[in-house]
Each structure stands twice: as structure tokens, then as C-alpha cells.
Amino acid sequence: MAFDKVPHERLLYKLEKFDITGKLRLWIRSWLCKRFQHVCLEGVTSEWVEVLSGVPQGSVLGPILFLLYINDLDESVKISLLKFADDTKILSEDDNIQLQLDLDTLLKW
Numbered sequence: 001m002a003f004d005k006v007p008h009e010r011l012l013y014k015l016e017k018f019d020i021t022g023k024l025r026l027w028i029r030s031w032l033c034k035r036f037q038h039v040c041l042e043g044v045t046s047e048w049v050e051v052l053s054g055v056p057q058g059s060v061l062g063p064i065l066f067l068l069y070i071n072d073l074d075e076s077v078k079i080s081l082l083k084f085a086d087d088t089k090i091l092s093e094d095d096n097i098q099l100q101l102d103l104d105t106l107l108k109w
């Protein structure tokens with residue numbers, strides 16, 4: 001589910017910050033963008049819509065792009081975070097005020 005939430009344009013912006021530019025960035029852009037999908041249920045098919053977010057699951061590159069996207073998640077918080085794939089755990093030591101401040105910051109992120 002988290003892999004589906006990655007906005008393509010914001011991911012591409014972050015890739016530039018990692019100095020992933022030029023032909024490689026253009027290739028990633030063409031791999032992510034201009035994809036369309038539709039839903040078919042009991043013989044009824046929806047309209048085709050452009051996919052504006054998400055990294056393709058089941059690919060080798062998808063999880064790597066996701067990790068690059070969330071890499072800065074813990075830069076603006078004081079509590080410790082443990083990140084593994086699409087799972088993030090908060091390590092808090094009974095400082096409820098700081099925990100709430102950091103949760104608010106993560107929500108804005």
C-alpha cells in the first residue's frame with residue numbers, strides 16, 4: 001500500500017537531490033510516468049486513468065525508489081525511527097510531548 005502512495009513528480013525531484021540525473025533520470029521518468037490503468041469487475045470496465053503515483057510492485061527498482069523517497073523521513077524529527085522496506089517504527093522514551101510534535105511533523109512530511 002505504501003508503494004502506491006509515492007507521487008512521481010516528488011520522487012523525481014528527490015532523485016535529482018541524490019544526483020540521479022541525465023539519461024538515468026529520464027529513463028526512470030519514462031518507466032514511471034504516462035502509465036494508465038483501469039478496473040474490470042464482473043465484466044464492467046472503468047475508464048482508463050493515468051497513474052500519478054506509486055512505484056511498480058514486483059519490480060527490482062520499485063523498492064529502491066521507495067527507499068530513496070522515504071530516506072529523509074527522519075531528518076526533521078527528534079525521535080528515533082527504524083525503517084525497513086515500507087515499515088517504519090517509532091522509538092520513543094516516554095516523552096509524549098516530543099512524540100506528538102514529531103508525529104505532527106511526520107504528518108506534514
